Amino acid sequence: MPSLLKITLFSASLVSAAITNTELQTAIPASSGTTDLAAVQTIAAGESFDGEMLLWDRNPSTCAGQTEGGDADAVFILEDGATLSNVLIGPNNGEGVHCLGSCTINNVWFTDVCEDAMTFKQVSGTSFVNGGGAAGADDKVLQHNGGGTLAVKNFLAQNVGKVYRSCGNCDEQSARLSTFTNIRVEGAKVVAGVNGNLGDSTTIEDSCLVGVDSVCDLFEGNDTGDEPSQTASAPDGTTCATSGVTLDSC
Incomplete structure (x- = not known):
């Protein structure tokens, strides 16, 4: 088992030269080994971390089912401008990855999601999810609590509740x-949940969505903490727009 002291931060130029598969893959890849973390690992602002396709997890486990957790329950915290690449994340954590500012997530996989896989908290700017995927999420994979834009491409989701949710009651x-480009979803209750009254906008294009109950659920979001009310369950062309989406087979 690799020592935590061997965690290495690379410059952006070095990571760009590393092998990072951000193309759409149809199965979760095998890990190259395992690393258990006793505490959440922070990637500093502007830094990049290559996980070398190890399975990263928490020990002891911080997974408490669908009980909402916090930063301390995650595996990785990414500060503004940080990049995380080539990582598999195991089931024994409650929160997966938290982006405190704009971040980039390349070829990161979640073998069995506990509460959420990734949470985006940036105030503004764009965060990117390139490649990778997640399986077995009872609820959300991508939770967007901050502002700005989340751009997702070449992402695989298998047997999940919601692929994406814009927070309805933050x-x-x-x-x-x-934006979602060339994603593949195999079993989901909802692909994207968005708040029309708050000015949310999501686009899903050139994607295969099979075994999906709803492509888009539209909500009336609030800042009171109340459960948001659902207003529609279909793309409306404005709050949720689709193009080149296949629903029957990939």
Whole structure:
């Protein structure tokens, strides 16, 4: 088992030269080994971390089912401008990855999601999810709590509740933008949940969505903490727009 002291931060130029598969893959890849973390690992602002396709997890486990956790329950925290690449994340954590500012996530996989896989908290700017995927999420894979834009491409989701949810009842609300390009979903209750009254906008294009109950659920979001009310369950062309989407087979 690799020592935590061997965690290495690379410059952006070095990581760009590393082998990173951000193409759409149809199965979760095998890990190259395992690393258990006793505490959440922070990737500093502007730094990049290559996980070398190890399975990273928490020990002891911080997974408490669908009980909402916090930063301390995650595996990785990414500060503003940080990049995380080539990582598999195991089931024994409650929160997966938290982005405190704009971040880039390349070829990161979640073998069995506990509460959420990734949470985006940036105030503004764009975070990117390139390649990778997640399986077995009872609820959400991508939770967008901050503002700005989340751009997702070449992502695989298998047997999940919601692939993406713009927070419906956060204390501070804003219009959130999201884009999904060439994603593959195999079993989901909802692909994207967005708040029309808050100015959210999501687009899903050139994607295969099979075994999906709803492509888009539209909500009336609030900042009171109340459960948001659902207003529609279909793309409306404005809050949720689709193009080149296949629903029957990939």
